[in-house]
Ligand code: SF4
Ligand code: SF4
């Protein structure tokens with residue numbers, strides 16, 4: 001494309017279909033437990 | 046829903062519902078202000094006319110076609126159809142626990158949310174008996190979840206390290222029988238670390254959080270002993286030793302920034318230069334006290350986040366590398382959409398236990414009486430409250446529903462919402478602004494790593 005470059009391949013829609021298994025770490029958005037905010041978490045499935 | 050912004054020379058467009066991230070030219074950026082799905086065969090004439098002052102009609106048309114194509118591919122203006130998942134997948138087994146192993150601390154950090162360790166409820170240590178009950182509770186309530194997380198927290202957990210060791214040993218002894226795996230983490234202020242504790246932590250804990258605020262003078266202004274002296278020189282060598290012996294297990298140094306060090310880029314780099322490569326520096330938010338950030342500081346903090354990003358990228362060009370947690374984001378292999386509906390597991394798949402065995406939704410609710418969920422020694426647990434937290438997903442929070450960051454932030458911190466707005470479902474604006482800024486910066490950094498400096 002000339003005007004638009006898409007920089008990621010993932011689509012959240014697809015992830016919804018097979019997601020929600022709960023294997024990943026519980027998350028917390030608060031400052032005192034940074035290790036596990038959602039955006040930096042890994043899917044463990 | 047889309048969100049677009051300019052940063053670091055890039056025009057960035059996020060497609061909220063698919064997670065699509067696009068770098069676009071000026072024309073696209075302007076055109077997106079003027080069009081909405083459904084798209085037609087050709088760009089509407091009034092739009093072409095409006096933009097033809099700055100762009101050629103052919104370009105406008107070809108741009109329109111690209112936008113329409115991405116829309117058909119489901120990565121631009123995609124539909125929000127996740128609410129159904131929010132309704133189905135509410136209650137989860139409890140699989141993570143924060144053990145406030147010691148409501149006591151040797152430091153008198155000026156910004157401490159736990160009121161110098163005791164959460165305003167008196168200094169106390171957890172007994173092994175209570176710890177054991179907590180493990181049993183987790184083994185039972187986690188149902189089919191295999192990975193269990195146990196975080197030793199405080200106050201300062203090393204002040205009750207004997208019990209930490211006993212609990213770890215007890216939990217390990219029951220893993221096989223229940224088909225579970227415990228992942229332990231510990232958060233410490235470092236004062237009591239010695240070789241024996243370091244060995245134990247490096248052997249047993251899958252993550253360790255080491256508190257330090259960055260530059261010596263910044264750390265020592267806030268993280269002080271009762272005699273008023275700073276703790277930097279005591280803890281730094283211990284942290285270095287621990288990290289050297291850690292192998293590839295996770296750790297991070299974490300600090301706090303306040304109104305007093307809005308130049309926290311210096312603190313991040315001070316930690317990096319001290320030899321750490323997993324770094325987290327977080328803002329103190331809260332009611333108007335001397336240290337907590339307020340909306341007034343936001344512009345300065347935003348600038349500083351940009352500056353930090355710039356320095357990190359510069360450092361990467363020179364071959365240096367470290368993780369700054371708040372800019373970490375995985376655009377491809379991140380969590381599934383369902384996980385993203387609820388960023389906080391508090392009171393649902395996560396609980397906190399006090400030395401007295403009281404159960405709270407999480408460490409930030411400890412001491413708030415109306416949120417006491419039960420007691421681990423007495424075997425009580427408020428399932429109704431658990432259900433209420435389970436339902437606190439982005440679709441039940443009015444601001445989050447409409448927010449472009451909802452699948453990255455996932456609804457913020459329930460405790461903050463309660464503490465500052467009186468309602469776990471009411472987004473705490475200050476945290477939102479910070480979160481959104483960090484996301485914008487983190488995504489810009491991704492673009493930079495792909496393209497290098499943008500052409501202008
Ligand atoms: S492990 Fe992956 S698929 Fe399962 S809930 Fe977590 S993010 Fe979703
Ligand atoms: S907490 Fe704030 S930033 Fe996060 S999703 Fe809700 S409104 Fe958006």
Ligand code: SF4
Nearest residue numbers: 028029030389458460
């Ligand atoms: S309420 Fe806040 S502090 Fe508690 S688990 Fe949720 S995000 Fe973390």
